[in-house]
Amino acid sequence: FSQILFKNPNEPPLVFHWFPFVGSTITYGMDPPRFFQENRAKYGDCFTFILLGKKTTVYVGPRGNDFILNGKIRDVCAEEIYTVLTTPVFGKDVVYDCPNSKLMEQKKFMKIALTTEAFRSYVPIISDEVTSYFKRTADFKGQSGIVNICPKMAQITIFTASHALQGKEIRDKFDETLADLYHDLDMGFSPINFMLHWAPLPWNNRRDHAQRTVAKIYMDTIQSRRAQGESDAQDMMYHLMSSTYKNGVKIPDHEIAHMMIALLMAGQHSSSSTSSWIMLRLASRPDIMEELYQEQVKALGADLPPLTYEDLAKLPLNQAIVKETLRLHAPIHSIMRAVKQPMPVPGTKYVIPTNHVLLAAPGVSATDAQHFPQPELWEPHRWEKESPLAPSMVRNEPDEEEEEDKIDYGYGLVSKGAASPYLPFGAGRHRCIGEQFANVQLQTIVAMTVRMFRFRNVDGSNKVSGTDYASLFSRPLEPANICWEKRERHWE
Numbered sequence: 001f002s003q004i005l006f007k008n009p010n011e012p013p014l015v016f017h018w019f020p021f022v023g024s025t026i027t028y029g030m031d032p033p034r035f036f037q038e039n040r041a042k043y044g045d046c047f048t049f050i051l052l053g054k055k056t057t058v059y060v061g062p063r064g065n066d067f068i069l070n071g072k073i074r075d076v077c078a079e080e081i082y083t084v085l086t087t088p089v090f091g092k093d094v095v096y097d098c099p100n101s102k103l104m105e106q107k108k109f110m111k112i113a114l115t116t117e118a119f120r121s122y123v124p125i126i127s128d129e130v131t132s133y134f135k136r137t138a139d140f141k142g143q144s145g146i147v148n149i150c151p152k153m154a155q156i157t158i159f160t161a162s163h164a165l166q167g168k169e170i171r172d173k174f175d176e177t178l179a180d181l182y183h184d185l186d187m188g189f190s191p192i193n194f195m196l197h198w199a200p201l202p203w204n205n206r207r208d209h210a211q212r213t214v215a216k217i218y219m220d221t222i223q224s225r226r227a228q229g230e231s232d233a234q235d236m237m238y239h240l241m242s243s244t245y246k247n248g249v250k251i252p253d254h255e256i257a258h259m260m261i262a263l264l265m266a267g268q269h270s271s272s273s274t275s276s277w278i279m280l281r282l283a284s285r286p287d288i289m290e291e292l293y294q295e296q297v298k299a300l301g302a303d304l305p306p307l308t309y310e311d312l313a314k315l316p317l318n319q320a321i322v323k324e325t326l327r328l329h330a331p332i333h334s335i336m337r338a339v340k341q342p343m344p345v346p347g348t349k350y351v352i353p354t355n356h357v358l359l360a361a362p363g364v365s366a367t368d369a370q371h372f373p374q375p376e377l378w379e380p381h382r383w384e385k386e387s388p389l390a391p392s393m394v395r396n397e398p399d400e401e402e403e404e405d406k407i408d409y410g411y412g413l414v415s416k417g418a419a420s421p422y423l424p425f426g427a428g429r430h431r432c433i434g435e436q437f438a439n440v441q442l443q444t445i446v447a448m449t450v451r452m453f454r455f456r457n458v459d460g461s462n463k464v465s466g467t468d469y470a471s472l473f474s475r476p477l478e479p480a481n482i483c484w485e486k487r488e489r490h491w492e
């Protein structure tokens, strides 16, 4: 009754719940996309639910995406939500452990290191890592077999990202100490740590030890690089070592080290979840995997020469695979912001008060039939313009005519309008800086895997595994077994 009696008419409708503090925490936590869809059907695009005692207002659809992700700095704040989780993992003075203006500068440094020239150097690094991984890994011995693909993709992601972004010295350490240390750091990212981040629990002690040790490894590497002098390497660490803040201060070594951790952690979960989903989707559609192979033969020649950055642009289906997989399986299902001053929702009577948290869920519009016909169907060909399944009003990648519609947050121009139904990389001032890197990395991993294997589901069906929402980033439920068979070539 209290939910009805004390309802403020200017607040969005509150999702019905039985218990005060728990609210809708359990139904939300078990399957966030389903929770959003069911409540959207009941309450409309904007509604509030109780998440661990906190009034959390969801606003879905392109307008909701824009309202939250493009929120002004005086209205919304990301660091207030995320810092308890990220600071113990990344370390001090970076990302959310500093004023937003400093994060904008840090993002700018990272973004400008990701040039075309850098990407050109990354494609051979990534393709060599992928081929050598498959060739040396015991689970891929023989002509065919069955494998739980997720841990394999997690390893490929970390080897490729660390080698490309952080250089060979760091990559080689992943065969020794770094893999275990990053595993310990990762435990700090468990959702329970939104509440227990401070507690002297065994996993938090391991997290803190790992953070100190990893940061020291990076700082030692920075120092030994300085001692060696100039280099023409294109990795991110070199770039940051020669970058200076607007106030004239060079980035201190501990901040470079912490940014290295942040970069790898930000990219690791999202890219490895996405590459696992891609492989599972390909196993469920061997016909598309074959099409991808033929696309390479046609575009690059039957002998399939070593892959280059320029080749990726010649493989539209290979690109569409990544896009379509992120449409259905975006790893970040909820993006949260604290509300700093009452925010009227345009076109409605609602005003969101400061004791609410805002939650954007761009995955809802990405799976809405209004924008994507037959939304549940994984169909990479829908991204071809003439397809009857082609998405409508997708404004994620503004063309040049929209140049004046962009805003400079300090880390490069970002489209002003976030009113798009397709935003797997977010929007506004917190938008992902790793989008192009992730695309290069994922497209290269897919292209090389397709050269080496045919996949299918173990039972020959076209089913895909369910989604695991237990950690912050959603990913396939494991074991996610697929059947692999080697193609005759590319194994010499």
Ligand code: HEM
Binding pocket: 078, 103, 107, 263, 264, 266, 267, 268, 270, 271, 274, 326, 330, 331, 332, 335, 336, 423, 424, 425, 426, 427, 429, 430, 431, 432, 433, 434, 435, 437, 438
């Ligand atoms: C931010 C998605 C890969 C670095 C974000 C955000 C999303 C996202 C949705 C916005 C978060 C928010 O608004 O709170 C993804 C996906 C990826 C991916 C789907 C891969 C498929 C990467 C990679 C890197 C990276 C590879 C690093 C090389 C970052 C950084 C931010 C960010 C630094 C900024 C955080 C902020 O400003 O608050 N990403 N990301 N991401 N991402 Fe990514």
